[in-house]
Amino acid sequence: MQALENITYDELNVGDSVTYTRALSEDEVVLFAAVSGDVNPVHLDPDYAASTPFGERIAHGMLSGAFISAALATALPGPGTIYLEQQLKFRAPVMLRDILTVKLVVAEKQPKNRVLIDCIITNQNDTVVVTGQAKVIAPTEKITLERPRLPRVLLNDNGEPREAHLDDETPE
Amino acid sequence: MQALENITYDELNVGDSVTYTRALSEDEVVLFAAVSGDVNPVHLDPDYAASTPFGERIAHGMLSGAFISAALATALPGPGTIYLEQQLKFRAPVMLRDILTVKLVVAEKQPKNRVLIDCIITNQNDTVVVTGQAKVIAPTEKITLERPRLPRVLLNDNGEPREAHLDDETPE
Numbered sequence: 001m002q003a004l005e006n007i008t009y010d011e012l013n014v015g016d017s018v019t020y021t022r023a024l025s026e027d028e029v030v031l032f033a034a035v036s037g038d039v040n041p042v043h044l045d046p047d048y049a050a051s052t053p054f055g056e057r058i059a060h061g062m063l064s065g066a067f068i069s070a071a072l073a074t075a076l077p078g079p080g081t082i083y084l085e086q087q088l089k090f091r092a093p094v095m096l097r098d099i100l101t102v103k104l105v106v107a108e109k110q111p112k113n114r115v116l117i118d119c120i121i122t123n124q125n126d127t128v129v130v131t132g133q134a135k136v137i138a139p140t141e142k143i144t145l146e147r148p149r150l151p152r153v154l155l156n157d158n159g160e161p162r163e164a165h166l167d168d169e170t171p172e
Numbered sequence: 173m174q175a176l177e178n179i180t181y182d183e184l185n186v187g188d189s190v191t192y193t194r195a196l197s198e199d200e201v202v203l204f205a206a207v208s209g210d211v212n213p214v215h216l217d218p219d220y221a222a223s224t225p226f227g228e229r230i231a232h233g234m235l236s237g238a239f240i241s242a243a244l245a246t247a248l249p250g251p252g253t254i255y256l257e258q259q260l261k262f263r264a265p266v267m268l269r270d271i272l273t274v275k276l277v278v279a280e281k282q283p284k285n286r287v288l289i290d291c292i293i294t295n296q297n298d299t300v301v302v303t304g305q306a307k308v309i310a311p312t313e314k315i316t317l318e319r320p321r322l323p324r325v326l327l328n329d330n331g332e333p334r335e336a337h338l339d340d341e342t343p344e
Contacts, residue, residue, distance in 0.1 A: 004211070004212075004213070020209070022209060028207055030322060030323060031203060031206070031207045031325065032207050032238070033320075033322055034203070034322050034323075034325050034336075034338055035200055035203045035204050035207060035235070035238065035338065036235075036238035036239060036241060036242045037192070037194060037239065037242040037246070037339070038238065038241050038242035038245045038246065039176070039242075039245075039246060039319055039320050039322065040176075040245035040246065040251060040253075041176070041251060041317055041320050042251070044320040044322075045317075045320050048317065052252075060238075060241060060245075061241065061255045061258075062234070062237050062238045062240075062241035062255075062258070063207070063208075065234050065237055065238075065258070066204070066207065066208035066210065066232075066234045066237075066238065067208060067209065068234075069208060069210050069232060069233065069234035070208045070209040070210035070211075073210045073211075073212035073232075074209070074210065074211060074212060079212060079213060079214070080224075081212075083233045083234075083262050084261065084262060085259075085260060085261050085262065086233075086234070086237070086258075086259075086260045086262075087257075087258075087259045087260075088257060088258045088259075088260075089256065089257050090255050090256060090257070090258075145213055145217075145220065147211055148205075148211050148213050148216040148217050150202060150205060150206050150211065150216075151202060151206075151327040151328055151329040152327070152328040152333075153203065153206050153325065153326070153327060153328075153336075154325070154326040154327070154328060154333050155323040155324070155325060155326070156323055156324040156325075156326060157323040161324075161326050161333055164206075166206055166207065167209070
């Protein structure tokens with residue numbers, strides 16, 4: 001089982017970075033709609049989406065935000081981080097089968113263990129889809145933990161439950 | 173079936189507001205972890221969470237962000253909205269059984285159909301848990317749509333799939 005290890009405030013240096021890659025799927029977008037209540041048809045209805053400037057279904061912008069949260073919480077700085085602020089700019093649409101890479105870069109260390117972290121998300125074509133900045137309280141104690149196991153997720157569209165297609169996280 | 177109706181740029185006035193209430197559940201937090209890959213044990217592991225300053229498991233901050241996205245996309249301005257920016261401040265922890273109310277207030281109308289919208293999330297004790305501001309391109313055409321149906325979501329912790337407990341959205 002993969003472990004989660006954090007990087008403490010003292011260990012962090014400006015310019016340190018980590019990447020977190022995630023392959024999207026239609027199921028992921030459907031589950032994000034279910035969890036958030038964001039049932040905007042541009043994410044769910046192929047016919048409606050075809051009539052929009054995007055021409056096809058797009059992923060929720062805030063799903064990209066969720067991947068930033070995942071990268072902060074599991075990799076940089078990792079467990080023990082307290083999330084204070086997040087600023088996001090949605091720069092290009094994310095399509096349902098895109099592969100997104102979140103890059104986090106330590107931008108500034110501030111007093112009281114505060115850290116500013118630049119966030120850039122690119123797709124498989126190196127198009128920047130989201131930029132932003134996070135402010136966190138970095139952990140002061142080194143922690144190594146087992147990655148928690150999640151239950152299996154199933155979807156039932158038409159009477160027959162099937163395994164949801166969700167990417168496994170791959171922080172590097 | 174409840175319809176989704178948008179509010180066009182011309183119809184929006186500074187000070188217009190909408191609320192969107194959502195009861196959290198443990199399943200919702202687990203599903204957010206699965207969708208985002210954010211498996212921070214503070215959200216998932218009761219024993220670990222008891223050792224943190226929060227004393228118990230908390231919800232992902234970005235799950236509150238997802239509820240803001242849902243309120244923007246389904247209620248104000250609703251379908252046809254293009255999400256440009258989101259700023260979030262996480263001000264107080266959200267517990268796994270909190271009932272959150274997102275309030276959106278039109279703060280400023282700008283040229284080219286741009287609108288700034290203040291976002292405030294409170295819990296059942298009227299504690300402000302998140303504040304922020306969204307920038308969107310409001311729709312120019314009136315749209316009324318059927319709310320898309322979502323598949324049922326099931327979780328399988330130990331060999332027996334069961335229905336996930338997810339709140340239905342209740343925009344007012």
